[in-house]
Amino acid sequence: MAKLQLALDFADLKEALAVAEKAAPYCDWIEAGTPLIKSEGLRSVSELKKRFPGKVVVADMKTMDTGAFEAGLAANAGADVTTVCGAADMETIKGAIEEGRKRGVAVAVDLINVAPSKWKGIDALGPDYICIHVGIDQQARGMDPLMLLKKLKVKSKKIVAGGINAQSAPGAVKAGADVVIVGGAITKAKNPAQAAKEIKEAMEKV
Amino acid sequence: MAKLQLALDFADLKEALAVAEKAAPYCDWIEAGTPLIKSEGLRSVSELKKRFPGKVVVADMKTMDTGAFEAGLAANAGADVTTVCGAADMETIKGAIEEGRKRGVAVAVDLINVAPSKWKGIDALGPDYICIHVGIDQQARGMDPLMLLKKLKVKSKKIVAGGINAQSAPGAVKAGADVVIVGGAITKAKNPAQAAKEIKEAMEKV
Numbered sequence: 001m002a003k004l005q006l007a008l009d010f011a012d013l014k015e016a017l018a019v020a021e022k023a024a025p026y027c028d029w030i031e032a033g034t035p036l037i038k039s040e041g042l043r044s045v046s047e048l049k050k051r052f053p054g055k056v057v058v059a060d061m062k063t064m065d066t067g068a069f070e071a072g073l074a075a076n077a078g079a080d081v082t083t084v085c086g087a088a089d090m091e092t093i094k095g096a097i098e099e100g101r102k103r104g105v106a107v108a109v110d111l112i113n114v115a116p117s118k119w120k121g122i123d124a125l126g127p128d129y130i131c132i133h134v135g136i137d138q139q140a141r142g143m144d145p146l147m148l149l150k151k152l153k154v155k156s157k158k159i160v161a162g163g164i165n166a167q168s169a170p171g172a173v174k175a176g177a178d179v180v181i182v183g184g185a186i187t188k189a190k191n192p193a194q195a196a197k198e199i200k201e202a203m204e205k206v
Numbered sequence: 207m208a209k210l211q212l213a214l215d216f217a218d219l220k221e222a223l224a225v226a227e228k229a230a231p232y233c234d235w236i237e238a239g240t241p242l243i244k245s246e247g248l249r250s251v252s253e254l255k256k257r258f259p260g261k262v263v264v265a266d267m268k269t270m271d272t273g274a275f276e277a278g279l280a281a282n283a284g285a286d287v288t289t290v291c292g293a294a295d296m297e298t299i300k301g302a303i304e305e306g307r308k309r310g311v312a313v314a315v316d317l318i319n320v321a322p323s324k325w326k327g328i329d330a331l332g333p334d335y336i337c338i339h340v341g342i343d344q345q346a347r348g349m350d351p352l353m354l355l356k357k358l359k360v361k362s363k364k365i366v367a368g369g370i371n372a373q374s375a376p377g378a379v380k381a382g383a384d385v386v387i388v389g390g391a392i393t394k395a396k397n398p399a400q401a402a403k404e405i406k407e408a409m410e411k412v
Contacts, residue, residue, distance in 0.1 A: 095343055
């Protein structure tokens, strides 16, 4: 069964927690988004883990250097999963994966803006997850994460992110996603609980 | 005259501030490093600006998505300069530059792990600075930022970073750097003030 990951891309921790409280019952993984981590620090991750001990908490670190060091910081904060950019040097990705393994933190490599020719090499490093990710700035010009997901042939488990909603989430599951990340379709909904419930149910029907 | 930028790549704000207090008299720019921002949040930038109002304060955001949004967060925190990754989508880089211009924050594009074939296109977007950056994980295998700096032919002002110390800083100035970033050679020195002084003096002699 594919997991639903709630991405909390807020600048304010209180706002993020308020939405998380509502949507959490329908989500499996809860993510402190990159802007949230930068704004409020890794205490945002610790706070999520404290409030939602039964959920998988993701620190979307988007690490670009000092892979081992930043994976360690995420581990210290109580993250279950940390992310490193596929656009980073291979040594950085390797460092994150090795540190994650030592510390019991899963590592997801975020393929935002990474050419498909590099995907195999990244997979060979053995990350727990590889994440197809069409960024918010890329969604604005119509890039489609499901098209990319269908091209992703890797051994690692698959995550997909990029403007996914109740309409597109079932397609993500059909295309092989182990984890489907949803941000705005839940966090910007008038009723985040209802929005999360609808997406989760749509995924379960696949 | 080339500027000396102190990079505070700490996980702990108090430690970072303690070193900054010592080294600041000899530094022109003071940077909240990426791990510091992720650990402690953007209050690390606000705190640096409060303590060092006469210095240029850099938020090393290493933005990979939502370029405008993250540049705005850095502006809100009081940063004079914010960074965006050259490895990000061009729209992300553009968004950061445009928002920076609106908010009076200079934008530096960090070329960590970006192929030289992409440098011209990034320069054409008109960022205030372009930063040649050999990451800590890359320094470990002997990559040399000055070799790359000599290849950088751009209109933007130039910053260079990557294991630079008192021995190599004059070479960075000779190779055309407008800003020379030094981290470990100051922050890990027994006497950070003395280390910063020596580097600044070595740069001034060029």
